[in-house]
Amino acid sequence: MASQPLVIVLMGPPGAGKGTQAKRLAKELGIPHVATGDLFREHIKKGTPLGRLAQGYMERGELVPDDVTIAMVIDRLSQPDCARGALLDGFPRTLPQAKALDERLAELGWCIHVVPNIQVREDVLLRRLSGRWICRNCGAVYHIEFRPPARPGVCDVCGGPLYQRPDDRPETARQRLRVYFEQTAPVLAYYQRQGLLVEIDGEQSIEDVHDALVKAVRLLPEE
Ligand code: ADP
Ligand code: AMP
Numbered sequence: 001m002a003s004q005p006l007v008i009v010l011m012g013p014p015g016a017g018k019g020t021q022a023k024r025l026a027k028e029l030g031i032p033h034v035a036t037g038d039l040f041r042e043h044i045k046k047g048t049p050l051g052r053l054a055q056g057y058m059e060r061g062e063l064v065p066d067d068v069t070i071a072m073v074i075d076r077l078s079q080p081d082c083a084r085g086a087l088l089d090g091f092p093r094t095l096p097q098a099k100a101l102d103e104r105l106a107e108l109g110w111c112i113h114v115v116p117n118i119q120v121r122e123d124v125l126l127r128r129l130s131g132r133w134i135c136r137n138c139g140a141v142y143h144i145e146f147r148p149p150a151r152p153g154v155c156d157v158c159g160g161p162l163y164q165r166p167d168d169r170p171e172t173a174r175q176r177l178r179v180y181f182e183q184t185a186p187v188l189a190y191y192q193r194q195g196l197l198v199e200i201d202g203e204q205s206i207e208d209v210h211d212a213l214v215k216a217v218r219l220l221p222e223e
Pocket of ligand 2: 014036037038040057058059061062063064065069089090091092093094097167176
């Protein structure tokens with residue numbers, strides 16, 4: 001019998017290091033990295049109706065409405081590459097999203113394996129967001145101070161150009177953190193009650209956060 005698909009929900013405020021960690025962990029686990037922020041940015045790039053709808057919310061640092069966000073994730077999870085599960089990053093961010101995910105997983109006969117929550121203090125988050133640079137080509141994530149590329153403005157992985165997200169500007173970043181603590185904190189309590197939450201200290205080095213995640217997931221050999 002095929003093994004049960006693996007669903008991991010990676011939580012943490014904007015700038016905690018979810019994308020940085022998820023890219024590597026998803027590869028190691030052999031499941032796709034499904035990041036709702038990336039999916040919305042793809043829609044914006046392609047100029048789809050969903051992209052046009054999401055753009056305003058994202059520019060203001062607000063959440064995109066639940067109905068369209070949930071529909072987008074359900075659609076993504078039904079793609080063939082998710083047959084073995086997914087590493088979710090940036091979803092769910094509200095209680096209705098968490099409940100909709102549970103319902104969908106129940107329909108599929110799947111369940112959530114673990115919910116690691118990467119914790120980082122607010123002043124550190126703001127420093128991380130203000131210095132974040134991303135490759136326009138492959139999405140690799142850098143930091144001007146903490147993870148600089150070998151050549152300024154150029155991706156180490158693919159040579160593509162690096163850019164700063166408009167919503168990483170200090171005012172919008174602060175608004176995103178407010179929204180996180182107001183609307184996403186109840187989701188942490190929801191997973192805590194289910195015994196799925198594992199706290200991860202996100203202020204360690206990128207390597208040490210990775211090791212803590214591997215321990216939390218308990219599926220890969222520890223080094
Ligand atoms: P998120 O996906 O949670 O918003 P990112 O993975 O994009 O966060 O990381 C935010 C910024 O912090 C990036 O510039 C990244 O290079 C940097 N970063 C990530 N993890 C660490 C870490 N453990 N220590 C220092 N900087 C980090
Ligand atoms: P991120 O890339 O995770 O920092 O997300 C960037 C932006 O996309 C957020 O500030 C929201 O506007 C939007 N977004 C991403 N994920 C969600 C979600 N699960 N629910 C609502 N909005 C989201």
